Amino acid sequence: xxxxxxxxxxxxxxxxxxxxxxxxxxxxxxxxxxxxxxxxxxxxxxxxxxxxxxxxxxxxxxxxxxxxxxxxxxxxxxxxxxxxxxxxxxxxxxxxxxxxxxxxxxxxxxxxxxxxxxxxxxxxxxxxxxxxxxxxxxxxxxxxxxxxxxxxxxxxxxxxxxxxxxxxxxxxxxxxxxxxxxxxxxxxxxxxxxxxxxxxxxxxxxxxxxxxxxxxxxxxxxxxxxxxxx
Amino acid sequence: xxxxxxxxxxxxxxxxxxxxxxxxxxxxxxxxxxxxxxxxxxxxxxxxxxxxxxxxxxxxxxxxxxxxxxxxxxxxxxxxxxxxxxxxxxxxxxxxxxxxxxxxxxxxxxxxxxxxxxxxxxxxxxxxxxxxxxxxxxxxxxxxxxxxxxxxxxxxxxxxxxxxxxxxxxxxxxxxxxxxxxxxxxxxxxxxxxxxxxxxxxxxxxxxxxxxxxxxxxxxxxxxxxxxxxxxxxxxxxxxxxxxxxxxxxxxxxxxxxxxxxxxxxxxxxxxxxxxxxxxxxxxxxxxxxxxxxxxxxxxxxxxxxxxxxxxxxxxxxxxxxxxxxxxxxxxxxxxxxxxxxxxxxxxxxxxxxxxxxxxxxxxxxxxxxxxxxxxxxxxxxxxxxxxxxxxxxxxxxxxxxxxxxxxxxxxxx
Ligand SMILES: Nc1ncnc2c1ncn2[C@@H]1O[C@H](COP(=O)(O)OP(=O)(O)O)[C@@H](O)[C@H]1O
Ligand SMILES: [Mg+2]
Numbered sequence: 001x002x003x004x005x006x007x008x009x010x011x012x013x014x015x016x017x018x019x020x021x022x023x024x025x026x027x028x029x030x031x032x033x034x035x036x037x038x039x040x041x042x043x044x045x046x047x048x049x050x051x052x053x054x055x056x057x058x059x060x061x062x063x064x065x066x067x068x069x070x071x072x073x074x075x076x077x078x079x080x081x082x083x084x085x086x087x088x089x090x091x092x093x094x095x096x097x098x099x100x101x102x103x104x105x106x107x108x109x110x111x112x113x114x115x116x117x118x119x120x121x122x123x124x125x126x127x128x129x130x131x132x133x134x135x136x137x138x139x140x141x142x143x144x145x146x147x148x149x150x151x152x153x154x155x156x157x158x159x160x161x162x163x164x165x166x167x168x169x170x171x172x173x174x175x176x177x178x179x180x181x182x183x184x185x186x187x188x189x190x191x192x193x194x195x196x197x198x199x200x201x202x203x204x205x206x207x208x209x210x211x212x213x214x215x216x217x218x219x220x221x222x223x224x225x226x227x228x229x230x
Numbered sequence: 231x232x233x234x235x236x237x238x239x240x241x242x243x244x245x246x247x248x249x250x251x252x253x254x255x256x257x258x259x260x261x262x263x264x265x266x267x268x269x270x271x272x273x274x275x276x277x278x279x280x281x282x283x284x285x286x287x288x289x290x291x292x293x294x295x296x297x298x299x300x301x302x303x304x305x306x307x308x309x310x311x312x313x314x315x316x317x318x319x320x321x322x323x324x325x326x327x328x329x330x331x332x333x334x335x336x337x338x339x340x341x342x343x344x345x346x347x348x349x350x351x352x353x354x355x356x357x358x359x360x361x362x363x364x365x366x367x368x369x370x371x372x373x374x375x376x377x378x379x380x381x382x383x384x385x386x387x388x389x390x391x392x393x394x395x396x397x398x399x400x401x402x403x404x405x406x407x408x409x410x411x412x413x414x415x416x417x418x419x420x421x422x423x424x425x426x427x428x429x430x431x432x433x434x435x436x437x438x439x440x441x442x443x444x445x446x447x448x449x450x451x452x453x454x455x456x457x458x459x460x461x462x463x464x465x466x467x468x469x470x471x472x473x474x475x476x477x478x479x480x481x482x483x484x485x486x487x488x489x490x491x492x493x494x495x496x497x498x499x500x501x502x503x504x505x506x507x508x509x510x511x512x513x514x515x516x517x518x519x520x521x522x523x524x525x526x527x528x529x530x531x532x533x534x535x536x537x538x539x540x541x542x543x544x545x546x547x548x549x550x551x552x553x554x555x556x557x558x559x560x561x562x563x564x565x566x567x568x569x570x571x572x573x574x575x576x577x578x579x580x581x582x583x584x585x586x587x588x589x590x591x592x593x594x595x596x597x598x599x600x601x602x603x604x605x606x607x608x609x610x611x612x613x614x615x616x617x618x619x620x621x622x623x624x625x626x627x628x629x630x631x632x633x634x635x636x637x638x639x640x641x642x643x644x
Pocket of ligand 2: 046
């Protein structure tokens with residue numbers, strides 16, 4: 001599903017450049033549930049953004065669903081994101097003036113689905129994350145956990161190949177963290193590839209594979225107990 | 231173009247407008263004010279022009295009046311300060327020499343006389359005229375008719391009096407037509423009563439009698455006091471004025487450079503001064519209106535730009551969810567066009583309403599200052615189209631800005 005080889009990424013800072021990813025090799029197969037761990041500034045988000053086609057890498061190769069990602073224009077990138085990827089962010093990134101239902105339905109709008117159908121599908125997904133009754137509420141009327149569940153519904157609504165989550169529980173307390181992780185596990189159980197960034201061991205333990213980053217290189221890549229138990 | 235008819239497109243625009251009420255309001259007011267000013271100013275300028283035209287309406291505006299004064303240069307054996315009079319021979323010469331230029335020519339003789347009817351009397355101007363006067367200076371008749379050619383040929387003792395003369399000499403509701411009045415102790419039959427002109431008028435309350443009758447009764451021989459000349463359409467009235475004066479100077483042995491011998495007023499020239507003022511005002515109107523409009527459109531562009539910056543994060547989210555740059559651009563441009571269109575329409579409607587109110591308060595009655603203040607539909611359509619085109623163009627800038635940044639940079643924005 002995701003295949004990364006000798007990937008490098010630097011950020012220009014003034015005249016210098018900051019070498020953030022220094023040759024990453026990573027292969028994630030369909031249906032995996034992977035977490036990336038590492039201290040702050042180790043390049044986790046950078047990696048995820050490249051995988052999510054929100055940013056571009058400098059060197060190395062990246063294949064998404066077998067397709068080499070190279071010299072992609074924004075239009076093609078937008079279509080690939082819409083088709084293959086679902087995003088979950090730490091700060092939820094819901095659109096404040098749209099209801100929960102409309103937020104979930106938005107990716108389908110860019111897919112070209114008509115409004116009626118869109119809202120119907122979106123409602124199904126809201127139901128799936130247990131928020132059917134909150135469909136007509138605006139984001140600021142929802143709790144943090146609810147917001148993140150709406151965001152997850154939005155990430156799933158186009159039925160993507162991979163769900164990418166950058167510290168999805170970073171802004172949540174323990175109970176809501178568990179409910180969000182349970183949701184991600186359910187999704188993974190249904191066959192979805194899930195790729196999470198976290199710096200909480202308890203969260204990482206609930207995934208099936210942990211990749212540890214330090215200073216832009218992978219220092220370990222192990223299966224969790226949960227995976228071994230299966 | 232399909233996206234234009236897509237209810238979702240409008241849903242998105244409605245959402246973003248509803249979210250940014252203040253910005254939307256300010257934007258709309260900017261453009262609205264511009265087109266509103268344009269409509270009202272153009273309408274008012276037109277109203278002024280109309281009332282001006284109305285004031286001169288009964289008058290052929292390409293007219294020259296000519297009379298004699300006294301010479302200021304000795305010439306051909308005559309001393310300076312010589313007095314002389316215009317006569318019917320001059321009229322003949324002018325008529326034949328300027329046959330293709332002169333449309334109407336009215337020689338006139340005038341005097342003041344006591345006019346008596348039974349026991350009532352008053353002193354009024356008496357004017358010996360030809361029927362052609364009615365064409366140069368239209369008379370609105372309340373009763374009867376104006377002088378005609380028969381009256382001239384037969385030197386009839388008939389008169390056309392003003393409404394004021396009628397009111398002073400006659401009983402209320404008395405039928406004047408066919409009644410006799412005494413002018414300078416001679417009986418004249420009243421054949422018409424005319425309304426005083428509410429526009430410019432050089433005669434005032436006058437009793438008009440046939441030119442030929444005047445000549446006999448007052449012994450004026452072939453002399454005339456002054457003349458009114460109206461030129462054919464398209465004739466340069468100033469040129470004609472100087473040509474006619476030269477001919478007359480020649481006929482009366484007056485030095486060609488003598489500026490005092492003849493007095494003349496060129497109505498066309500006087501009007502041209504005022505028309506120039508009107509044109510200037512219209513130019514100013516356009517200038518102010520268009521400048522305001524452009525300012526309004528720039529305000530829209532500017533505000534959209536600010537909005538795009540404010541919404542960078544939202545646009546980033548949308549792009550992460552699969553919005554193509556094209557769809558983002560379309561939305562922003564459509565928003566700009568939509569705002570300008572709505573603002574433009576409201577501006578036009580408000581402007582038209584104000585013009586209607588102006589018309590109601592200043593455009594009614596005889597001495598209205600702004601008659602029928604209107605704006606041409608094509609002008610409005612042109613202004614409106616310009617507005618929408620400018621709205622589109624100005625929307626391109628923020629639309630472009632919204633899509634040049636990488637999605638991740640947009641998302642990082644707080
Ligand atoms: N747009 C950017 N420009 C410059 N430096 C950046 C940019 N984004 C991230 N960085 C730097 O790259 C490093 C890795 O960042 P990031 O991938 O966000 O780390 P993590 O998510 O693991 O905390 C950090 O030192 C960060 O300051
Ligand atoms: Mg990070």
